[in-house]
Amino acid sequence: MIGIDIDGVLADSDPSFRAHLQKIYQRPFLRKDVVYFDYQKCFGLSLVQIEDFWQTFSAQGKWEKIKVIPGALSVLKHFNKKDIILITARPDYLKKETLSWLKMNKIPYSRLLFMAGESKHHDVLAHKLKFDYFIEDRFEYSRDLADLGIKVLLLNYPWNKKFGEYPGITRVNSWKDIGKIILK
Numbered sequence: 001m002i003g004i005d006i007d008g009v010l011a012d013s014d015p016s017f018r019a020h021l022q023k024i025y026q027r028p029f030l031r032k033d034v035v036y037f038d039y040q041k042c043f044g045l046s047l048v049q050i051e052d053f054w055q056t057f058s059a060q061g062k063w064e065k066i067k068v069i070p071g072a073l074s075v076l077k078h079f080n081k082k083d084i085i086l087i088t089a090r091p092d093y094l095k096k097e098t099l100s101w102l103k104m105n106k107i108p109y110s111r112l113l114f115m116a117g118e119s120k121h122h123d124v125l126a127h128k129l130k131f132d133y134f135i136e137d138r139f140e141y142s143r144d145l146a147d148l149g150i151k152v153l154l155l156n157y158p159w160n161k162k163f164g165e166y167p168g169i170t171r172v173n174s175w176k177d178i179g180k181i182i183l184k
């Protein structure tokens, strides 16, 4: 059984977020500057600006327009969908958009969990999930999952680079790398 995150793992969300920031604030927003999970902090935005950004991103239906990360579907098709569980840190109010995105993009999965606490290991324990692998892009969640003995594959991004290596976490660059590990 594998656990998979959505944003940054299945959904190529960061380019969509930055394109929308660029559109509303008319200046460049570069990936290399996304060194935290918090776009407000990365780009020095005010609270009003970041709230306006998320509000208009949702209002303009942009959650549904996010692209799938290349290579994800060709790896997932090797699994029975009952063995795929998604755990996202998205807020509950994005449930409708998230479900429709998963359906539109034909992502196979059996369960979708919205993270209940401040990290994903709580969900694993609460639902007694026996993951062989978890695929994630946020270091903090990866570390907490790895501490439970789950083999974590962490996709490299500017926002997790500074944390370096950790026992139980394997860094990968793409779904091609992920496929080589989980399909062997």
Ligand SMILES: [Mg+2]
Residues within 6 Å of the ligand: 005, 006, 007, 008, 009, 136, 137, 138
């Ligand atoms: Mg993510």
